[in-house]
Amino acid sequence: GQNIDQPTEMTATEGAIVQINCTYQTSGFNGLFWYQQHAGEAPTFLSYNVLDGLEEKGRFSSFLSRSKGYSYLLLKELQMKDSASYLCARMDSNYQLIWGAGTKLIIKP
């Protein structure tokens, strides 16, 4: 994706914790988004960060550091259904989303 970097693939164990990192271009920044996309399905919204810090939503948390151009998505108590691709996207100065290529997360029992 344009100026959005995230790992292509990660593997984790059921019940564990995994952190998916995302770095982005800091100019013209209007927010950082995470979406989940199961194979063959549409993306669904997970989280939005516009200020620095951690936003917690159940088993999922998202962190943002605007000065570093860095975000991560933290998934706790992993379940098999969390196997999916996780898409990082930043909103630019024109309020358009710029998407990363996604991180495919594989959960093993």
Next chain:
Amino acid sequence: IAGITQAPTSQILAAGRRMTLRCTQDMRHNAMYWYRQDLGLGLRLIHYSNTAGTTGKGEVPDGYSVSRANTDDFPLTLASAVPSQTSVYFCASSDSSVTGELFFGEGSRLTVL
């Protein structure tokens, strides 16, 4: 209809043919978008509409056109399909053009031979 609906779900098309992908939403959202998703690449914006009656070009608009005659419908037309337009196409909507919380349709898988 609940949410956002795309049709067809999949289509195989001969190069040079004209094709329209349909998208309808019942959430009364102002903004609508068309993206394409290709393996190894992020979602790329083709065209968007911030409100009925207006449209704009995204990152990869060439070879595609859209119209937004009303709030609910946002069709995407390929005037003369080429193999490089083989992709999965997603329509999305949001209640405002300045929010990034998008609601996506289930996608249309298009193969151009």
